[in-house]
Amino acid sequence: MNRNFTKEILEFNVDDKISTLNESWQKKERLRFIDTKLFWTGTIRRSEICEAFQIHWTNASKDLTLYQKLAEKNVIYDKNAKIYRTTSEFGSISKSHSLLNLLAYTNLDMPCHGYIPNLLFSVNIPVRQPDTEIVRDILQSAHNESAIEINYRSMANPDGKIRYIYPQTIIFDGLRWHLRAYDESHGDYRDFVLSRIKRTGSTKERNVYPPDAEWHKVSWLEIRPHSKLTDKQKKMIEYDYSMQNSSLKIEVRNATAQYLIRVLNLDTNLEPPRQQIECVNLKEFDSY
Known part of the structure; x- marks a missing residue:
């Protein structure tokens, strides 16, 4: 039997334009740093690369030159401020941009978190740690x-x-x-x-x-704004969850449906505004 010791991880090095380069892993990480810094803040200085990766300014200059070759229309150099700025035609060459990735960089104390200091915070929720x-x-x-x-x-x-x-x-x-x-x-x-x-x-x-039949069986759990919300409130919740046609279908293994239902409070009798969503097909998961 195939053992499924899988884990949900954040993909920092997904397949993108940078990953195809015939360069060292260290240089690729610095290029991703440049791209991510530009994506989130719109600027980057050579000194920021030097500080994040503890490299000489000549190496940082080479990294910036290579980045400009990879994405010619992404940045311009402001000589007066001595800073690189994104253009209106900026297009990221990395695929790892999300707040979860950004938070993970911060929590792992990786160098890429340095470009937005003190702006990200994760609530310290007590996790039951196994031995x-x-x-x-x-x-x-x-x-x-x-x-x-x-x-x-x-x-x-x-x-x-x-x-x-x-x-x-x-x-x-x-x-x-x-x-x-x-x-x-x-x-x-x-x-x-x-x-x-x-x-x-x-x-x-x-x-x-x-x-394990229930592990391999996949279903769709459908949520929508709570029926007791006002029309304007429902529209807001639709936007919160990126719903299409006033609902969101979530793919879930039947064996793990109970956890998703619990996390989303779909098995409670809470009323709005505390409970803002409801499950359309909750009865399909009663046995789990």
Whole structure:
């Protein structure tokens, strides 16, 4: 069985005009820095490249010259201010521009965050951090395609209960980490909160178990502005979520639909203005 230890990551080095260059990785990163700085602020100085990457001004000048060759109409040099400015014909040559990427650069303390200092802030939400040694044991079990014994705490068994599981996929829902695994004792696939695994124990050889149908089945969860909002409020929410025809369809694996529903508060009885969207087809996901 294919092991799906996937993770959602921000793509900093996606396929773009810069990635096709026959240049070093370091130079490509500096070119992306230049392009991103120009995209967000409209200007760049040679000194900013030197400071961000700790390079000599001659190397920064070469980077700017190469960038101008790649995008001739993107920038002009203001001799009086000694700064490069974008033109009205500016077109980014990188594909990684989003606020999420920008925030990630900041959180990771990568050099590319230096061009907009102190303007980005991420709320410090408490994330339930699982024990790294337990996660390591689970990853190794998945890699070896073996079952692993866990002592799992739940609301029904807060002291813990011994189970043998076959780990499949680690999932992050924005607040906590989950493990999708085949539960040998129940004979089906279940989700386990990683931070509730008290300890791991012995492993045993792989047994025969069915494929995870709900993981591979994909559905569309449709949301729309809450019906109790005014027409003007609905238009605002449509704009917030980039809705088309007053709704937004979100592709979701059936096995993870419960997390999306919970994050969007679609399973609550909250009224506007606290709840601003509702699910059109929520009943389709009742079993999850």
